Amino acid sequence: MLTFLGFLFVILAITITFVQPFIRKKHDDLIKNGSKIPPYIGFIAMWDLKLRSALFGFGLFMLLLAESVIFAKEGHQYYILSPTGARSTIMSPGIKFIVPFSKIQEWEKFIDIKCVALDKKGNYKQDVTGIEGIIPNGINVRFIDKVDANVYASVRFEMPSDDIAFIKLVETYRQPSNLINNTLLPTVSEQLKNVTFMYSAEDYVSGSATDYRMTIEDALKNGGFVVKKVEVRDTIYNEVGVDSVLKKKRGIKEINKFIRNEKIFVNGIPKRIPHEINVNKIITAQVIIDDVDLNKAFEDKLKQQRDISAEKIIEIQKVETARAAQQRIVAEGERDKAAERVKQEKMQVNTLIAIETRVKEEESNRQLAEIAVKTAELEARALLIKEKAEADANRLKVNAGLTPQERAQIEKETRIGVAHELSKMQVPTNMIIGGNGGNSTESLLQIKLLDDITKKQK
Structure with a gap:
């Protein structure tokens, strides 16, 4: 817009300069003749040299301003080559000032590469707008x-x-299309082929898909892998049957040999080869593997293997079900046997407890009887000791000088007391008399003690 206005003002100033003498002369003639002056003649006639110079200068200013200001768009980068040969860049969006009449080359900040399927007519099956x-x-x-x-x-x-x-990138490739066609597309294709040769299709469909995709992303971002060729043996076993499951043994059907690439590690880090993306410091911002369309024959083989595997699984499940039923029957028998064993053991324990209880009761009775005998014996001894003490006391009193009257009175009272006690005592039918002419009182006490012990034992 500024450039257009600048050119317009400059051309207008130059045009007025050329037609000004003729218009001015006609303007003066009309004044002399007293004729009416048309507006456009009056307007052009009033532009003297100062006004024409100002108009021309303003036009040049507008042209210079248009060449000195650039509006940088979001998501774009700009390469600037000034008339003096100096090179510069614009990385951020907004209004920027540059040297007038510089050469400006605009590049997309992001470049998208995408694999797109074609239909039978050769048309893209999806929208490719914005894909470089x-x-x-x-x-x-x-x-x-x-x-x-x-x-x-x-x-x-x-x-x-x-x-x-x-x-350096802009000066090397000059146009974004050269960078895309000569570097990005071939490098992506090369890295995908190199990484794929490190895997087998069996591994991919068996669970290595995530690792495969991560390896592709790693190779594009950080450089290709230095690999070595390794011989791999793929062992194929015989069909799985019921007998093989029960015997837990499978025979080998065939062994396939093939060569594959494996990474070379140095101190635990993969050794790499920089590719053109890394060399030009292009950043791989995002890698997505949308699909891996395997060969149709291989997919048919996978379907057959899947069906066979499903049948094998069903047969194995039947075997496992029968085995589980067998184990259940055995377990139930063992359970019944264990329950009967526990029942018999409980009965044995009850009998043993009853016997042990009776034994303990008899033992307690025996101990009580022994304690009773000892108690009676101690009581008898205590009584004897008491009687002997009283007799000794009386003897000491007599020896101390009692009168014959007092001594007779004491003996009388003693005999009356003994007789009174003997009258209360039940004399047993059995009597033990010492051979050496012992005391009759002691003999009676001994007889009573034995009689009491005999009654307690009964």
Whole structure:
């Protein structure tokens, strides 16, 4: 807009300068003749040299301003080559000032590469608007077990944010299309083929898909892998049957040998080869593996294996069900046997407890009887000691000088007391009399003691 206005003002100033003498002369003639002056003649006639110079200068200013100001758009980077040969870049959006009449080259900050499938008419099956690099029908790769596949990948690259690297990139490739067609597309295709040859199709469908995709992303971001060729043996076993399951043994049907690439590690880190993406400091912002379309023959083989595996699983499940039923019957028998064993053991325990209780009761009775005998014996001894003490006391009193009257009175009272006690005592039928002419009182006491012990034992 500024450029258009600048050119308009400059051209207007130059035009007025050329037609000014003629218009001015006609204007003066009309004044002399007293004729009416048309507006446009009056307007042009009033533009003297100062006004024409000012108009011309303003037009030049507008042209210079238009060449000195650039509006940088979001998501774009700009390469600036000034008339003096100086190079610079614009990385951020907004209004920027540059040297007038510089050469400006605009680049997308992000470049998208995408594999797109084609229909039978050769048209893309999805919208490709905004995609700079398109790979029709994916990238054809081969796994180490000689299975072909078409890999559909979506990769987004980001231009270098470093000024020097971006300037070198622009000067090397000159146009974004050269960078896409000569570097990005071939490098993506090469890395996918190299990584795919590190895996087998069997591994991919058996659970290595995630690892496969992560390896592709790693190779595009950090450089290709230095690999070595390794011989791999793929052992194929015989069909799984009921007998093999029961015997837990499978025979080998065949062994396939093939060569595959394996990473070389140095101190635990994969050894790499930088590719053009890394060398030009292009950032791999995003890698998505949309699909891996395996060879149709291999997919048919997988379907057959899946059906066979399903039948094998059903047969194995039947075997396991029968085995479980057998184990259940055995377990139930063992359970019944254990229950009967516990019942018999409980009965034995009850009998043993009853016997042990009776034994303990008899033992307690015996101990009580022994204690009773000892108690009676102690009581008898205590009585004897008491009687003997009283007799000794009386003897000492007599020896101390009692009168014959007092001594007679004491003996009388003693005999009356003894007789009174003897009258109360029940004399047993059995009598023990000492051979050496013992005391009759002592003999009676002994007889009573024995009689009491005999009654307690009964």
